[in-house]
Amino acid sequence: MQPFTRHTGIAVPLIGDDINTDQIAPVQAMRQLKPDYRTLLFMRARRHDDGSENPDFVLNKPQFRQPGILVTGHNFGAGSSREAAVWGMLANDIRVIVARSFADIYRENCLQNGLLPIVLAAGAADAFEQRVVAVNGASPFTVDLESQRITGPGGPDIAFDLPAADRMRLLEGLDDIGLTLKHADEIAGWERRIAADQPWLQSAADHRT
Amino acid sequence: MTGTLFDKIWDAHLVAQRADGRDLVYIDRHVLHELHAPHAFEQLEKQRRPVRRPDLTFSMQDHTVATRPGRDDSTNPSGAAFIKAMREGSRRNDIRVFDIDDPEQGISHVVAPELGMVLPGATHAVPDSHASTVGGLGALAFGCGTTELAHILATQVMALRRPKRMLIRLEGRLGPQVTAKDVALRIIAELGVAGARGHVVEYAGAAVRTMPIESRMTLCNLNIEMGGRSGFVAPDDSTFSWIAGRPFAPQGVFWERALAHWRTLKSDDDAAFDREHVLDCSSLEPQITWGTDPSQVLGISGRVPDPSAVDPSRRAATESALAYMGLAPGMALAGLPVDRVFIGSCTNSRLPDLLAAAEVVRGRRVAEGVVAMVVPGSTSVKRAAEAAGLDRVFRDAGFFWGESGCSMCAGGNGDRGEPGERCVSTTNRNFEHRQGPKVRTHLVSPATAAATALAGRIADVRQVFAGQA
Numbered sequence: 008m009q010p011f012t013r014h015t016g017i018a019v020p021l022i023g024d025d026i027n028t029d030q031i032a033p034v035q036a037m038r039q040l041k042p043d044y045r046t047l048l049f050m051r052a053r054r055h056d057d058g059s060e061n062p063d064f065v066l067n068k069p070q071f072r073q074p075g076i077l078v079t080g081h082n083f084g085a086g087s088s089r090e091a092a093v094w095g096m097l098a099n100d101i102r103v104i105v106a107r108s109f110a111d112i113y114r115e116n117c118l119q120n121g122l123l124p125i126v127l128a129a130g131a132a133d134a135f136e137q138r139v140v141a142v143n144g145a146s147p148f149t150v151d152l153e154s155q156r157i158t159g160p161g162g163p164d165i166a167f168d169l170p171a172a173d174r175m176r177l178l179e180g181l182d183d184i185g186l187t188l189k190h191a192d193e194i195a196g197w198e199r200r201i202a203a204d205q206p207w208l209q210s211a212a213d214h215r216t
Numbered sequence: 217m218t219g220t221l222f223d224k225i226w227d228a229h230l231v232a233q234r235a236d237g238r239d240l241v242y243i244d245r246h247v248l249h250e251l252h253a254p255h256a257f258e259q260l261e262k263q264r265r266p267v268r269r270p271d272l273t274f275s276m277q278d279h280t281v282a283t284r285p286g287r288d289d290s291t292n293p294s295g296a297a298f299i300k301a302m303r304e305g306s307r308r309n310d311i312r313v314f315d316i317d318d319p320e321q322g323i324s325h326v327v328a329p330e331l332g333m334v335l336p337g338a339t340h341a342v343p344d345s346h347a348s349t350v351g352g353l354g355a356l357a358f359g360c361g362t363t364e365l366a367h368i369l370a371t372q373v374m375a376l377r378r379p380k381r382m383l384i385r386l387e388g389r390l391g392p393q394v395t396a397k398d399v400a401l402r403i404i405a406e407l408g409v410a411g412a413r414g415h416v417v418e419y420a421g422a423a424v425r426t427m428p429i430e431s432r433m434t435l436c437n438l439n440i441e442m443g444g445r446s447g448f449v450a451p452d453d454s455t456f457s458w459i460a461g462r463p464f465a466p467q468g469v470f471w472e473r474a475l476a477h478w479r480t481l482k483s484d485d486d487a488a489f490d491r492e493h494v495l496d497c498s499s500l501e502p503q504i505t506w507g508t509d510p511s512q513v514l515g516i517s518g519r520v521p522d523p524s525a526v527d528p529s530r531r532a533a534t535e536s537a538l539a540y541m542g543l544a545p546g547m548a549l550a551g552l553p554v555d556r557v558f559i560g561s562c563t564n565s566r567l568p569d570l571l572a573a574a575e576v577v578r579g580r581r582v583a584e585g586v587v588a589m590v591v592p593g594s595t596s597v598k599r600a601a602e603a604a605g606l607d608r609v610f611r612d613a614g615f616f617w618g619e620s621g622c623s624m625c626a627g628g629n630g631d632r633g634e635p636g637e638r639c640v641s642t643t644n645r646n647f648e649h650r651q652g653p654k655v656r657t658h659l660v661s662p663a664t665a666a667a668t669a670l671a672g673r674i675a676d677v678r679q680v681f682a683g684q685a
Contacts, residue, residue: 024533025409025410025509025533027509027647029626029645029647029648029649029650030647030648033649034626034627034628034650035627035628035632035649035653037251037628038294039294039297040254040255040297040298040301051648051649051653056635056653081410082409082410082413082443085409085410085443086345086440086645086647087344087345087626087645088252088343088344088345088359088360088361089251089252089361090252090255090361090362090363093361108410108413110410110413110443111379111413111414111443111445112345112359112360112361115360115361115364116361116363116364119361119363119364120363170237170377171236171237172236172237172238173236175236176236181236183363183367183375184263184265184366184367184370184371186234186235186236186375187234187240187367187370187371187373187375188370188371189234189235190231190232190234190240190373191371193231193232193240194231194232194240194242194268194371194372194373197231197242198242198372201242205473205474205477206466206470206473207335207465207466207470207471207473207474208244208335208338209272210271211245211271211272211274211333211464212271212464213312213331213463213464214463214464214465214467215463
């Protein structure tokens with residue numbers, strides 16, 4: 008996983024709650040094993056029925072054509088667990104999402120891919136959102152994970168908090184499987200113990216064969 | 217020691233705590249599907265890592281498979297690459313695949329329980345948000361993304377933070393033609409689409425205890441629609457007899473030992489939950505969604521909201537949902553003409569769902585101009601339904617009777633509606649464009665869907681039986 012230390016980019020206000028993964032990455036756009044994750048992102052909102060661009064959608068506006076940070080509302084990423092909804096962000100160079108809250112599975116998928124999910128408390132979220140709207144893409148914000156601060160135009164630094172465990176993994180770009188496999192002996196020990204105590208859990212045999 | 221059943225299952229599966237503070241929770245059964253597993257196989261192969269427990273892992277072909285009789289890999293042209301990659305990846309990794317032509321092929325959340333792969337008190341993972349369907353049997357199930365799926369393949373554990381606990385008590389007795397689907401929609405309406413975020417939900421109470429296992433699965437299936445991390449019903453005698461004799465369930469002396477253990481699986485009387493919610497189901501009528509998220513729900517006799525009368529924070533969302541759905545403020549849904557009816561998906565495609573719908577349909581005809589489909593949740597369900605003559609009931613009425621798969625739930629197999637169509641569906645998500653561009657989806661129970669297909673209009677199924685339809 009690519010490490011995350013700091014990221015500077017244009018902050019895009021996608022104001023709204025409950026934006027779901029069907030909106031972020033429609034299943035109809037996933038007709039190939041390797042779709043174009045860049046164009047798949049918010050595909051329906053981005054284009055009219057005739058295929059032409061919808062100039063009103065925020066990511067199509069000239070000042071937001073090269074986004075770096077997405078700013079949104081509550082329960083972002085609700086719905087399907089499809090990871091394309093994260094890969095689509097990265098393919099568009101969006102490395103940070105600042106939300107009021109995230110759907111659980113979506114947040115996990117972000118952490119697995121070095122996409123930083125920041126939750127701001129209500130007051131800070133209001134203030135940051137206002138600044139993002141006011142600056143309107145004219146200059147970037149910088150998100151620093153080491154100091155857990157957002158800096159940028161229109162006001163003082165904004166502090167955010169990420170659980171220490173998640174921060175460490177992102178900062179070091181740790182290989183999640185490698186981290187777990189340090190416990191391979193304990194996994195094997197658990198399996199041996201359960202095979203004795205609850206043998207039906209450690210065997211999934213088809214009894215007809 | 218007192219605790220919730222969730223905590224007991226979690227603690228029993230806790231292998232270790234990782235350096236970053238996450239709990240490593242052992243996964244007893246891992247069920248994959250072809251939309252996401254091929255990418256995980258590829259990730260692992262790049263890392264040169266083997267699958268740790270192929271014997272506890274099963275592959276299903278469900279999301280992209282066509283439903284047309286006589287189908288093959290490429291009947292849905294865009295599915296062929298997924299189906300092939302799933303087949304080959306599973307074989308390379310020694311994982312049993314329930315392939316497109318397997319007599320037990322079907323939707324992962326339907327097939328795993330019906331074959332006895334899902335056990336009370338066991339943990340279960342699927343790279344799909346509706347994983348907790350199998351919570352209906354008292355299993356603790358987690359949905360996940362593709363990278364986490366690769367992690368489980370390589371390690372057989374998930375690295376999780378312990379969620380909070382919620383208790384939802386369902387009291388009272390369900391009225392005629394009121395089902396687990398209606399109960400679940402009402403719960404989501406009351407708690408909201410993020411109401412269970414960060415929580416594992418235990419469903420309890422008199423109304424749950426009298427629910428057949430398939431209904432409990434419908435209830436737990438919809439848990440994610442209010443953001444729940446997982447959801448389950450503590451097992452009881454009906455659970456045990458439902459599982460007994462299924463091919464992958466323990467047998468003989470192991471069955472007796474398992475049963476003795478399963479009987480201990482309950483939350484203690486004084487167990488503490490972070491949240492509790494009570495719903496009296498006695499006065500519930502059949503429910504239907506009117507909007508574009510699963511919390512926008514009405515009783516079948518209700519009227520859609522007037523944006524000027526709702527909480528200001530919901531006004532814009534209400535207006536936008538009404539506009540997408542082609543509805544005017546305050547109008548009734550019952551009587552609204554429909555174009556399409558879909559009965560199927562991991563929510564409502566098990567045999568009792570099809571029986572309930574067939575009971576309504578028997579001897580009647582689908583209304584002129586309505587496209588109506590039934591897609592059984594598994595090939596086994598299809599076979600059992602055919603043995604009971606249900607396929608004839610549906611076909612004679614004018615329904616399409618399909619091969620098993622996820623079908624119109626997300627349209628990943630090409631089954632979808634036409635722009636602007638109003639579709640009454642037994643699926644789980646009424647998001648914009650989910651069942652096809654500009655399709656307007658109303659979520660309902662199988663019985664309500666069946667009654668609607670016959671009437672050609674959104675119908676109160678209770679009136680079919682009252683002889684008023």
